[in-house]
Amino acid sequence: MRGEIKYMLIPIGSLLLAVIAILVVMLATYDRRTPDEFVKVWKNAVEKGDVKLYESLWDEDAKRKKKAHFNEAMGLMKNNKLEINLDGVEKKGNDKRMTYSGISVRIRRKDGSVAETKKRLTVARRGFSRRWKVLDEESYISETAPIARKPRTEEAPAPKIERGAPLDTELKLRQIIEDWRQAWERKDVNRYIGKYADFAEIRRVTVVNGKEYPVKLTKEELRRRMRRLWRKYGRIEVNISTLQIKGDYATADVNFLQEYKAWVADNKRIAYQDFGTKQLKFVRDIKDNSWKIISEDWKIYKKVPSYPKL
CATH class of the missing domain: 3.10.450.50 (Nuclear Transport Factor 2; Chain: A,)
Incomplete structure (x- = not known):
């Protein structure tokens, strides 16, 4: 009987030691900062x-x-x-x-x-x-x-400088562009299409062997096109760089370099890739204070011979 109790106490003791060790580690590493x-x-x-x-x-x-x-x-x-x-x-x-x-x-x-x-x-x-x-x-x-702006010391009239958007406009549009990009990659059609105004004019281009094939789309045509492409490709990657925002509290022009990659269903090889400049024009809807894309254009980036890593 004593032997049985002894063997029963061994695992219990080991468990208690493990718990004590965990508590010691927790106390030693616990973040005591306010x-x-x-x-x-x-x-x-x-x-x-x-x-x-x-x-x-x-x-x-x-x-x-x-x-x-x-x-x-x-x-x-x-x-x-x-x-x-x-x-x-x-x-x-x-x-x-x-x-x-x-x-x-x-x-x-x-x-x-x-x-x-x-x-x-x-x-x-x-x-x-x-x-x-x-x-x-x-x-x-x-x-x-x-x-x-910092005061100017020159007496001569300063040359006209093209200014960017107000800071709150810039911050908000950066959030919208990032959400638009994520929705594109994740194939979230409602979230993606929701960034466009009902009357938006959209120009998309497909590049085959260096030749551009442009097409003009309405919002609903874009919805159908994106669904068709998303069914065709297994994975999509959209990278954005050199984002520039110019405008005011009502309208804004957004320009950036966009790299697009699409993989076939097995995700082992790239089926399509292009790299170009994207131009989006936004307006602010006074009804709900939201920003919507009213115009989209894209042009192949001529300055590089291949698709650079962004």
């Missing part, structure tokens, strides 16, 4: 332009679910000098999840202009060690946000 302390680390990463540290602060699932916001934040940080002010932010949450609203961001652009925007940052504990991670980072414009 959310405010974590946000200060995020602030330093953004202001220093430390891309590697900044990426590590994001939760991996959140990077995928909030890809448009993540890419937008990365773009702002890479292309500008940012200054973060945490004074007076509104905090909502608890010791497991916290949202910071009204974070002031000063954007110093390479052309010398200065703009201000706001950010809403959501952080939460994640993983075995309950480490703080960024779940979302959204930019928005306050009604009183000033936009100014």
Whole structure:
């Protein structure tokens, strides 16, 4: 009897030791920082332009679910000098999840202009060690946000400079373009077609042996065309680079380089590929304040002999 009890206690003891070991590891690696302390680390990463540290602060699932916001934040940080002010932010949450609203961001652009925007940052504990991670980072414009340019010292009249879109227009359209691109890759027809106005004029081009075959489409014709192509190809990849946005609060022109690849059903070989310049014209619908594509054009990119990696 004693022998049986002895053998029964061995696995129980091993289990208790394993539990104790796990608890020791958890206590040793547990993130003891407050959310405010974590946000200060995020602030330093953004202001220093430390891309590697900044990426590590994001939760991996959140990077995928909030890809448009993540890419937008990365773009702002890479292309500008940012200054973060945490004074007076509104905090909502608890010791497991916290949202910071009204974070002031000063954007110093390479052309010398200065703009201000706001950010809403959501952080939460994640993983075995309950480490703080960024779940979302959204930019928005306050009604009183000033936009100014550095003063000119030249006495002579300055040459006319073609300016880009207001910052809030640019941020919103970047989100829309990223969502449009993702919908294209994921074959989400309603999400993709929903970006176009009912009266949109769409010009698509198929390239065969270097020759262009253009076709003009309505919104519904585009819907049918995309469904047909999506059935034909197993996987699609759309890459965008050198995105340029010009416009105002009502209309905007968006231009970028677009690389398109489509694989056959087995995903082992590329069945079609092209590389060109895409032009999208947007208007803002005053009924629901949404931006819609009213015109689309595409031209083969003549400056390169092959399809470069973006």
